[in-house]
Amino acid sequence: xxxxxxxxxxxxxxxxxxxxxxxxxxxxxxxxxxxxxxxxxxxxxxxxxxxxxxxxxxxxxxxxxxxxxxxxxxxxxxxxxxxxxxxxxxxxxxxxxxxxxxxxxxxxxxxxxxxxxxxxxxxxxxxxxxxxxxxxxxxxxxxxxxxxxxxxxxxxxxxxxxxxxxxxxxxxxxxxxxxxxxxxxxxxxxxxxxxxxxxxxxxxxxxxxxxxxxxxxxxxxxxxxxxxxxxxxxxxxxxxxxxxxxxxxxxxxxxxxxxxxxxxxxxxxxxxxxxxxxxxxxxxxxxxxxxxxxxxxxxxxxxxxxxxxxxxxxxxxxxxxxxxxxxxxxxxxxxxxxxxxxxxxxxxxxxxxxxxxxxxxxxxxxxxxxxxxxxxxxxxxxxxxxxxxxxxxxxxxxxxxxxxxxxxxxxxxxxxxxxxxxxxxxxxxxxxxxxxxxxxxxxxxxxxxxxxxxxxxxxxxxxxxxxxxxxxxx
Numbered sequence: 209x210x211x212x213x214x215x216x217x218x219x220x221x222x223x224x225x226x227x228x229x230x231x232x233x234x235x236x237x238x239x240x241x242x243x244x245x246x247x248x249x250x251x252x253x254x255x256x257x258x259x260x261x262x263x264x265x266x267x268x269x270x271x272x273x274x275x276x277x278x279x280x281x282x283x284x285x286x287x288x289x290x291x292x293x294x295x296x297x298x299x300x301x302x303x304x305x306x307x308x309x310x311x312x313x314x315x316x317x318x319x320x321x322x323x324x325x326x327x328x329x330x331x332x333x334x335x336x337x338x339x340x341x342x343x344x345x346x347x348x349x350x351x352x353x354x355x356x357x358x359x360x361x362x363x364x365x366x367x368x369x370x371x372x373x374x375x376x377x378x379x380x381x382x383x384x385x386x387x388x389x390x391x392x393x394x395x396x397x398x399x400x401x402x403x404x405x406x407x408x409x410x411x412x413x414x415x416x417x418x419x420x421x422x423x424x425x426x427x428x429x430x431x432x433x434x435x436x437x438x439x440x441x442x443x444x445x446x447x448x449x450x451x452x453x454x455x456x457x458x459x460x461x462x463x464x465x466x467x468x469x470x471x472x473x474x475x476x477x478x479x480x481x482x483x484x485x486x487x488x489x490x491x492x493x494x495x496x497x498x499x500x501x502x503x504x505x506x507x508x509x510x511x512x513x514x515x516x517x518x519x520x521x522x523x524x525x526x527x528x529x530x531x532x533x534x535x536x537x538x539x540x541x542x543x544x545x546x547x548x549x550x551x552x553x554x555x556x557x558x559x560x561x562x563x564x565x566x567x568x569x570x571x572x573x574x575x576x577x578x579x580x581x582x583x584x585x586x587x588x589x590x591x592x593x594x595x596x597x598x599x600x601x602x603x604x605x606x607x608x609x610x611x612x613x614x615x616x617x618x619x620x621x622x623x624x625x626x627x628x629x630x631x632x633x634x635x636x637x638x639x640x641x642x643x644x645x646x647x648x649x650x651x652x653x654x655x656x657x658x659x660x661x662x663x664x665x666x667x668x669x670x671x672x673x674x675x676x677x678x679x680x681x682x
Contacts, residue, residue, distance in 0.1 A: 239372050241388055244374060244425070244427045245374070245386050247427055248360070248421075248423060248427045249384055250326075251356075251357040251358055251359040252299065252300075252301050252359075252376045253299070253300045253302065253327075254300075254324070254378045255297070255300045255311055255315055255325075255419060256297050256322075256323045256325070257295065257297075257298075257316055257320075257321065257323070258319065258320055259294045259319050259321075260293060261294045297378055297380075298311060298378070298416060298419045298420075299377035299378045299416065299418060299419045300315070300324065301419075301420065301421045302358050303359060303361070303456075303459065308337070308347060308459070308463070309348040310345065310346075312432065313340060313341050313344045313345055314344055315418050315419045316339065316346050317339070322335075325383075326357075327383070327384055334350050335348065335350075335351075337463060338466050338467060339462070340468045343403055343404050343450060343454055343458050344434050344435075344450065345450060345462075347459045359421060359428075360427060360428045360429065362424050362428025362429055362430040364430040369392070369394060371425070372390055372424075373389060373390065373409055373423060373430070374386060374411065374425075375387045375388070375389075375412070375417060375421070375423075375433050376420055377413070377417035377420025377433060378416045378417070378420070379413070379414035379417045380414060380415060385417075387412040389409050389412070389447075390410060390411075392408040392409055393407075394408070403454075403533065403534055403537050404450055406448040407422065407448065408446060409447050409448075409449060410447065411433075411447055412443045415441070415442075419432060419434075422449045429452050430449075430451070431451055431452055431455075432455050434448055434450050469565075470536075470538070470539075470541075471536050471539035471543070471562030471565065472505075472537070473507040473536055474506055474507045474563070475501055475502070475507045476502075476670070477497055477518070477532060478496075478673060479529060480493050480494060480496070481493055483660055483677075484673055486659070486660060487638070487659070487662035488515075488517060488550065488553070488662055494525070494527050495517040495526050495550060496529045496531070497517050497673055498514050498515065498516045498518065499664070499673060505563065506560045506561055510547075510559060510560040511558060512549070512560070514636060514639060514664055514671060515638045515673070516550065517550035518532055518547055518548070519550055520547070520548035521535040521536065521546075521547060522535075522545050522546055523546075536562060540562070541565075542564075543561070544561050544562075545559070545560055546558075588645055594619060595618070595620075595623055595628065596618040597615060599615075599645060600612070600614070600633065610633070610666065611641070612635070612641075612644065613642065613666065614633065614634040615632075616630055616632045618630055626676050627674040628663070628674055631667075632665045632666070632667050633665065633667075634666075635664050636664030637661060637662065637663060637664065638664070642664070657678060658678070661675070662676075
């Protein structure tokens with residue numbers, strides 16, 4: 209018997225075995241979304257945009273497709289400018305009787321014309337009040353709308369994993385499509401999306417759902433459907449929504465200031481592994497490990513330094529670098545903030561006054577630097593940790609921008625497993641700056657066998673910490 213048939217037979221048999229009363233009870237326990245959709249779906253809108261796209265195209269003679277000289281003509285023939293209208297579809301929802309609409313920034317990006325269509329087929333030209341690419345939130349305004357349905361704002365912090373949620377939007381242009389699922393996870397951090405602790409759901413979300421609301425079972429909006437994880441371009445069971453408290457904070461700033469202000473203190477961090485936590489004497493692996501402090505930035509003025517581990521921001525626990533970035537970003541520029549810092553195997557409080565994060569800030573972009581070339585001084589072997597190192601020359605020190613450093617020429621398998629690579633430059637131990645090779649030798653010799661030493665390493669212009677085990681030289 210085919211496998212599919214076996215499965216169907218098993219399901220039917222189990223249904224019969226349950227009996228009609230138990231089967232009815234199981235169905236009765238499933239949620240009913242009809243009232244929610246009827247009451248709240250009216251505030252969900254369809255958003256369509258138009259954009260004039262200009263491109264340069266080659267004047268290739270007709271009928272040359274397949275000709276061996278086609279590629280030559282395509283590359284070197286005279287070019288002319290062509291214009292065409294591009295359109296896109298998305299979703300949104302009304303948050304006030306005055307006609308303010310929330311949606312995703314990418315739904316209205318570069319649009320020349322924005323049209324908002326309500327469920328009763330009324331259409332309005334919308335004005336873009338402002339957008340924030342970092343959170344992917346945009347605020348629109350429609351005028352002369354009269355009586356408008358408005359969503360109820362919920363509390364995304366009260367959401368629980370496993371709770372039912374409903375998404376309403378316009379996937380592929382199909383207006384007011386309703387899908388349901390559960391909250392799969394909270395506080396998800398996505399690549400290059402450090403300012404949003406995403407809500408992950410398994411509610412079916414597809415292109416066109418972007419900007420639409422995610423409802424809880426009380427009919428309150430708890431998120432904005434924003435992204436999907438997909439290898440095919442369609443729904444695969446993983447969707448991400450922007451928490452509504454993040455979106456409303458952005459909307460309030462866009463409404464009052466036309467832009468979003470975020471704090472920054474000028475540090476680069478890395479995650480704290482179990483090995484690093486042990487090497488710094490931290491009871492458990494949490495916090496954000498400072499790898500670099502920008503000269504003249506608020507963190508520098510407050511006395512923060514590489515090797516510090518940031519544990520809390522104004523009492524809010526920090527589990528990762530993403531938590532730190534969101535916590536600092538939420539602070540108003542110019543406001544003092546208290547940081548709980550782990551340094552020298554003890555915690556202390558440091559007050560920092562946040563500066564404003566600007567889009568043009570060069571420190572927001574990824575830093576680039578040249579890796580120092582092979583060192584000329586004689587190599588030194590550290591058999592206890594499986595490293596062969598040499599001191600940087602004066603020229604290499606200038607290139608690396610450090611007062612002293614040891615270039616890793618060779619690393620054995622144990623050192624490589626710990627994360628040390630040939631070409632790395634060791635510039636510090638814990639929070640202490642390295643001043644000599646002897647300093648590193650002494651630190652390694654004094655460490656207990658089986659413990660680890662936190663090395664501050666420079667790699668391609670970026671600083672990171674590696675917990676190097678002592679006594680594993682094979």
